[in-house]
Amino acid sequence: MSVHEPEKKIAIDAEYLAGRRFPYQEDVALVEDVDLEAATPGPDLNWLEDVELLEEDGVPAVFDRYSNSFLKIYFAIPEGRENELARKVLITHLRSGNSYGIQLKEKHAKFPQPKLGPWVAGSEAVGTDWQPPKLAGWEPPDH
């Protein structure tokens, strides 16, 4: 009988959660057109002011707080545009619905809310018919 230790992974990135890499992680052309000020509330960058280019596993990455994971960036980042491109990749990720936190909404949202949050106008609602999970074979007591 062989015994295996369960996989232990400390650094969880968006690719690990999704099981694949996304095109906008590799092609800067797919994020260049993002208007950051239009993508955020208020007249300036608002919450994106706190988003900066970081590093995960030695790779440039931006942190997606909605899934508590890093989104690695594989294209070459020109000097002086580090934070701008990190923010554009993150907004593209959130708008696409690929963020793991957004995917969890369909199953677990307990009250109606826009699936794509504040990033896409007119996003479909999720959480409209949430029911508490039931344990198979268990019935509530009479009293």
Added chain:
Amino acid sequence: MGALAGERRITYDARGLAEPTADVPKISEIDGTGARFDAKDLSTRQINLELRWLLYEQGITDVTVLNPGAKHSLGVGILTRCRITFDGSLGYFGCGLIDGPEIRINGRVGWSACENMMSGVVVIHSNAGSLTAAAIRGGDVIVKGRVGARTGIDQKGGTVIVLGDAGSMTGFMMQRGRQILCGNVGPGLGDSMYDGTIYVAGKVKSLGIDCVPGEWNESDTELIERKFSVYELGTPPEFQKFVCGKKLYNYDNLEPSERKLVL
């Protein structure tokens, strides 16, 4: 049986905890993408249900709530881009857990306003209680009056602007973000802060543990001038800058999972 009969008689709890028969009132006057309703005779849950019905199901992007009556927990959990105006004061935990809205409150707010805000703008036209902007992760909170104690406790991002005085332990355990305090500040400013920046224009009663004066640079000037400009706050006064001395805690010593908690 007696207790059950008692529970059935409950129709309203001022804390919003027990309101078993709440339905969406659907009383708003809707005009295009704008709407307004009178909250005077509505409960906390009815007001929040009406807001969500308008914003999530009716395509409304601009809502005015008349007579909020300082009820607690109003405007919470709004997760879309929109404009909301509360024409009056709010009680405690107002506008918490929001992501995206731009909210204007024409009155005062109780404690813990805007707690856990992710993004958006909240402008409070009068005073705010203690724990304002607790644990916010992003967005701007502007208080045109004074604030109580522990403003921005556990703040993980975003910007808090206070035009008046701030109470004791302001910025307690602050981890990221910015506070711009135009008045005087009570004792214990920035106590046990991990990171972030606090700007103070008035007098500081005393600094908290590991909060030290910081070196002013061009990005500080740009931030102050930009925020005063976008919110039409006039000419900014002269500020002192305070930061973490890094003697008490340092992220380099933390586990990766702990580091993520403040990103």
